[in-house]
Amino acid sequence: MKNKNVLRVCGGVVALVVAGYAQAGPEVTITFKNNSDSKSTYDVVGSSAYSYAEANPKPMPEVQAHESDVYRVRGAQSPDVTTVVFQYKMGAKTCKFKTSYLNLPSRSGTVPKWNKSEQSLGGARCEAKITGTNFATHDWAVEFSMK
Template identity: 40%
Template sequence: MKNSVMGVVSAVALLAVGVAQAGPLVDVTFKNLGREQAVLKIVTANESSTYQVANPKPREKVEANTSTLFRVQRIISPDVNAAMVRYTMGSKTCAFGTTFQMRMMPGGIKQPQWTKTATPSGGATCAATITSTAADYSWKVEFSMK
């Protein structure tokens, strides 16, 4: 009985540590500003892992002039998080990314850093904007494509 209780206590402690290690939450909005449907296309391992941990999942098809919202929170470290997604419209493609990293500065000072990228190909117009950051380091980013 004692071993069973210790096992349960150990499992709960490990789960609590895992929750404590989660990075800051990112809310991602993808806006299709084009005239045709945008289709999710997973190419890289980072895009695949984003899809796997997103809640809800990014929509696989986003109609013209609509958007989709998803959230990503990775349980790697409290000091990092990232979301990567790629959408296509015919021959146009936009690869988007956003990251958070707590950087260690000289003197042991920690400094938060958020990034965003939008990489077009095939004549696409892509934009990425960080729309807000919070005291808990969570952030919101908007990706748009046309």
């Protein structure tokens, strides 16, 4: 009897995990490129803390000059929305990067929309570009660069 209860609990946990994964939003593959002659530091602040928690693998704390880091983030809150925010610093220079996915309603069903933006502070040169989209899964790839 005890083994049956354990099996039921385990089965319930597996079902919840699978259902949660099925409800997750699309995954974004992020490539951060440090195009400068100095190291850049990943800065976990405010809204980027959630993105950091969902990242796999976690972003490297430092990216050396002329090197890059690649990680993925899957939206865990809704199958129709994924928002990712990251911030990198290099001395007084700061780059704030954002990318998002929205599955917008339309007359013919839904329409996927991928967005990206960057904010340059302290003389930083920041760039964000979407490098790929998958219309079947709605996953996408983005490149963030800093100089």
